[in-house]
Amino acid sequence: MLAAEWHGAKSIKVNSRPKVLVTDPDDVVLKVTSTCICGSDLHLYLGVMPGMHSGMSLGHEFMGIVESKGPNVKNVKAGDRVVSSFDIACGQCFFCEKGSYSACDTTNNSEVEGMLYGHKTAGFHGYSDLTGGWEGGQAEFARVPFGDMNLLKVPDNLTDDEVVLLSDVLPTAWHACELGFVGDGDIVAIWGAGPVGMLAAHCAKARGAARVILIDNVADRLSFAQAKIPGLEVIDFGKEKTLDALKRMTEHGPDVCIEAVGFHYCKTMLSRIQMALKLETDPSEILNELIYSCRKAGRISIVGVYSGFTNGLNIGAFMEKGLCMRAGQTPVQKYWHALLKMIQEKKLDPTIVITHHMPLAEATRGYKIFNDKKEENGALVQKVV
Ligand code: NAD
Numbered sequence: 261m262l263a264a265e266w267h268g269a270k271s272i273k274v275n276s277r278p279k280v281l282v283t284d285p286d287d288v289v290l291k292v293t294s295t296c297i298c299g300s301d302l303h304l305y306l307g308v309m310p311g312m313h314s315g316m317s318l319g320h321e322f323m324g325i326v327e328s329k330g331p332n333v334k335n336v337k338a339g340d341r342v343v344s345s346f347d348i349a350c351g352q353c354f355f356c357e358k359g360s361y362s363a364c365d366t367t368n369n370s371e372v373e374g375m376l377y378g379h380k381t382a383g384f385h386g387y388s389d390l391t392g393g394w395e396g397g398q399a400e401f402a403r404v405p406f407g408d409m410n411l412l413k414v415p416d417n418l419t420d421d422e423v424v425l426l427s428d429v430l431p432t433a434w435h436a437c438e439l440g441f442v443g444d445g446d447i448v449a450i451w452g453a454g455p456v457g458m459l460a461a462h463c464a465k466a467r468g469a470a471r472v473i474l475i476d477n478v479a480d481r482l483s484f485a486q487a488k489i490p491g492l493e494v495i496d497f498g499k500e501k502t503l504d505a506l507k508r509m510t511e512h513g514p515d516v517c518i519e520a521v522g523f524h525y526c527k528t529m530l531s532r533i534q535m536a537l538k539l540e541t542d543p544s545e546i547l548n549e550l551i552y553s554c555r556k557a558g559r560i561s562i563v564g565v566y567s568g569f570t571n572g573l574n575i576g577a578f579m580e581k582g583l584c585m586r587a588g589q590t591p592v593q594k595y596w597h598a599l600l601k602m603i604q605e606k607k608l609d610p611t612i613v614i615t616h617h618m619p620l621a622e623a624t625r626g627y628k629i630f631n632d633k634k635e636e637n638g639a640l641v642q643k644v645v
Pocket residue numbers: 298299300301302428429432451452453454455456457475476477478481497520521522523525546562563564565588589590
């Protein structure tokens with residue numbers, strides 16, 4: 261089967277490799293129909309995530325048709341159309357029973373992550389060995405462990421574009437709002453106008469936020485988001501400093517500040533290993549902006565990925581302002597039934613972020629233009645499926 265593989269920083273190749281098979285009684289194998297490139301894949305693309313090895317398969321956002329399944333799988337059958345979650349949950353451990361699927365204790369056997377952080381996340385598809393080294397879904401076929409837990413059946417009257425983002429970025433955008441308790445009348449500021457930040461703005465509006473302010477320095481991403489989300493306000497921090505703009509635009513500061521950027525955009529971008537070793541790095545520059553601009557007793561939500569230690573986080577300002585800060589990888593399975601219903605009821609439309617479609621064979625180009633945020637002819641790239 262063909263699959264997108266990582267062969268070093270900025271080196272993605274589509275190669276033929278052995279077809280994945282059902283190897284465990286709980287497995288499901290899908291014929292993949294749609295798969296996306298995520299901001300989290302850029303950590304791999306840029307080579308800042310350890311635990312990568314040449315030839316690793318990529319992709320954690322995908323959907324398809326069930327081709328075969330192990331004898332324990334009860335919820336899906338051959339021919340069903342399903343979306344896969346990016347995180348792999350067993351459904352039975354202490355954390356899964358609490359609905360904290362992204363903290364599943366049994367699907368990530370990486371010793372290194374345990375050593376670095378004293379804990380392990382759930383396993384992720386197509387990511388580094390730090391998250392279990394599972395095969396990815398940017399491929400013709402994908403193996404989904406614990407199929408009963410990690411697949412969502414989707415109705416035929418919805419297109420792939422309408423449902424494929426249930427695998428990650430739509431639940432992540434919703435999770436960002438949940439972590440920040442976004443509700444009626446809130447002023448919400450969101451750092452990062454990528455697919456996650458833009459969908460977080462869409463979700464915040466759906467949850468009754470009074471004002472939503474999206475922040476980036478890619479002007480085309482900001483105007484694209486404004487065209488799709490009525491009433492959205494924006495800050496281009498290339499033109500005005502984020503802190504100055506938020507002071508000008510809000511009397512007391514936003515009620516909720518959402519981080520949808522991630523560590524690899526921080527100016528002192530160093531590898532996760534270097535950070536873990538506390539080498540001269542300060543990826544807290546963006547997080548401090550959230551702390552300084554959030555209103556007193558406000559809420560901070562972090563879904564952008566931060567890996568390793570930060571040295572310069574202003575915990576003093578955080579404490580004195582009485583802020584609440586919550587963060588995390590998304591427990592996709594916790595939200596996806598409700599979000600599917602909202603898509604069917606036209607309360608949410610995840611397709612607003614999709615700008616590009618291409619065949620798997622063009623994945624190399626897909627990664628390049630998604631990282632560049634534009635094509636060679638200058639056209640905006642927001643989300644590639
Ligand atoms: P993306 O790279 O397309 O978007 C990030 C945006 O942030 C870019 O447009 C960039 O220009 C902007 N940015 C850079 N510096 C900034 C700054 N100082 N202030 C404001 N904006 C700035 O990525 P994405 O797909 O939208 O994902 C965003 C983040 O969410 C990534 O870190 C990704 O790993 C993470 N993520 C987390 C989860 C989760 O479960 N928590 C799931 C999916 C993605």
